[in-house]
Every structure is written in structure tokens, then in C-alpha cells.
Amino acid sequence: MMNEGASAPSFTLPGLRDGEQTEYSLDETTADDRAALLVFYPFDFSPVCTNELCAIRDAEWFQLTPALDVWAISGDSVYAHRAFAEEYGLNFPLLSDSSGRVAESYDVCYDEWENHERVPQRAVFLIDSEQTIRYAWATEDALEKPDFFPVKDALETLEAERDEPGPEDVELAVEYNEEPEPLT
Template structure:
């Protein structure tokens, strides 16, 4: 008869138990130690019973699809189950999972986190489906454990938990990343405006499109820095996000203006050009976005 495990799930506010496990990421097998992420990023641990189980697939694919987990510099996610690294590699390839899957083969880590169950589909010492959000100091900020094999986490609650972690170090890193996107965008934007003034409509349209992509990335990263930062950082990031958004709108409307001029529709070209100019005038920083290095000292 299988042993019955009654350990309690680790509580919010607790230090996350450290571990080192074999795992696979992007087809490469390696060792992963939780302590390596201390001070580096927010960590999400997703325990699940088995690879290729339909409910487990739904959970991990849903986590993969969340926009916040695309920010790999900001949030590190680990899927953890008893399966071998070779099973994990096949599972990750099948479902295009872009984060490491770790092998807790005898269930010791699941037991430390209080989510070990006696039996699942004939296998012993497997974890319940559960999710933990750890802040940059590896403190548990969110904990969820499903009692039924078909229970799935509330992904909005996971998102909210991640966004509630206030960490100026993370926020400033996001701000710096946003500044880089913005600088690339400004460079493309000025190149596009030169082509626009020469009435080289094809080049202007394409290059404003390139600038738009950079401004999209910058605005999203500035907004992320605002969510994660304390008041001084959040205020600066909010202003920078407005500036990036103003340039994003200007690039979009300049591109549309160039298209109309190219199609010999100058009345529409004039209207979108004027909208673009107005968007630039709405920028609170007039395009002068500086890094927040002094705030990190």
C-alpha cells in the first residue's frame, strides 16, 4: 500500500526551499539550481504530474502563452515533474515550450514545497499541479495547489502576483532595456523622416514600420518598469512610456501618410502627416529619454 503524504504546502512569505535538478531547455540538458536566480529575476515554479498528460499540457502551454513570460530577462519559469530529461525534451519539442523543464525524479522537491501526492495514474511520489511565484529574493509571494488532477491555476491570479512584486532592480533593468529599444526606434524614425522629406515614399513607409516595432517594444517595457518599480522609478517610467507611445503613434501615422502620398492621395497624406506631427508634440519628454542609472545607486 502506498504511503500517504500529508505535508502542508509552503506558505506565502516563506523562503523558497533551494534545489538543484537536471533539466532541459531548447533541447539542451543541464543542471538548474534555484539559488542561481537569487537577486536575478522573479521565478515561477509550475509543478505538474506528468509530461503529455492533457491537463498538464493545458497548464504549461497556457503559462507559455502569457505575455509576461515572454520577458525572459524579467521572469524565469520552470516546469517541474518526475519525468526524465529525455521525456521533457520530447514534450517541450511537441508543444514548443520555451522554458526549462526540470526532473524531480523521486519527488524530493515537491515534498519540500508540500505538494507531493501519494499516487497519480499508478505512479508514486508525484506532485500535485501547483504554482509558486517567488520574488527576486526567492520569497514565496503566491502559492496555489490543485486538489483535483483536472484543476488548473487561475492564470490571471498568477499574472497579478508577478506584477505585484515590487523590485526596483528589476524595474530599472526593464527601463534600460526599454531605452535601448527606444534609441533604435529613434534612429529608424529619423532615417524615415529624411526619406519622407525627400518624398521617397517607399523607403519612408518601410522605415517608419521598423521604427514602429521598436517603439512598441519600448512602450511595453517602460510600462512593465512602471508596474514593478517604487514611486520614483514608476513615475519616470510612466512618463517615458507616454513618450514611446507618442513616437509609436507618430511612426504609424507617418507610414500611412507616405502610403497615401505614394497612391497620389495628397489630402489623406496631409491629414495623417498632421496627425503624426501632433502626436510628437504630445510627447512629455520631447524624445529625451535618459536611463535611470542614478536611481540604482
């Protein structure tokens, strides 16, 4: 597994969001000053994977975090992803690493699991806009689910370092603005 502080390997993968297929590039995302949360999982529709991805879907703080892209990555095709996303209302991109190349570059790829070759292990990586891994977790036990509270803590640390104003900061800025600029 890649460790925190390491440089995240670049990749581009086909993926699906809202029924539309497109390519997702880590380089492009980080160039836009965005962070990425990569969630590797073995298979669409498997019980543990379904539970894990639905938990991400239901965790509002993922969707309410500015400058964060959440990508789930498995070896399944975009066609399987389409059915999986529709069935469970998944509102984030599902990427297809059908060759296992990306999982292997992050050192989270089974050689063989349940008679399938090159399957991603369950793993989570938070990658900042400099493509540095800020949080890393992986397991060889495909039935073990990640704890997302440490991910949230790492994300809060990353946001604090970015020094982006939060909603409370914006309210204070508006409240203390004595001479507002006219709208043109």
C-alpha cells in the same frame, strides 16, 4: 503546501530547454536578482498538463517579464521532457524531479497517484529574488487547472516593488534627457 511569505526551499534539478540538458538552481537564479515561477505538474503528455503548459507557452506576459524564469517541474525524465517540449514547442525549461524530493519540500507531492509514487501535485509558486514565496496555489485534484490571472497580479506587484523602469519609463527618460552622453 508552502504558503505565501514563507522561505522557498532551495534546490538544483536537471532540466531541458531548447533540447539542451543542464542544471537549474533556485539559489543561482535568485542570486542573479531574478524571480522564479515554479509550475509543478504530474506528467508530460497528460491532457490537463499539456493544456496547462501550452497556455503558459502562449501567455506572452511570461516571456515579456524581465527578471523572471519560468520553470515547469514534473517527475518525468529529461528524455520525456525533450519529446514533450519538441511536440508542443515549449519554450521554457522543463525540470525533472524524478525522486519527488523538490515537490515534497514544497509540500505538493502525492504519495501515490494513478499507481505512480511520489508524483508532483498541480501547483504554482512565484518566488522573489530573496527566495520568499510571493504567490502560492496548489490542488490535490490533478484535473484542476490553475488560474494564471492571480499569478500575473502577483508578478505585477513584485515588479512594482522592484521599481524597475518599464518601457514607458525608458521613453520618458530619453525624452527628457537634455544633454545626452556621447557614445564612445
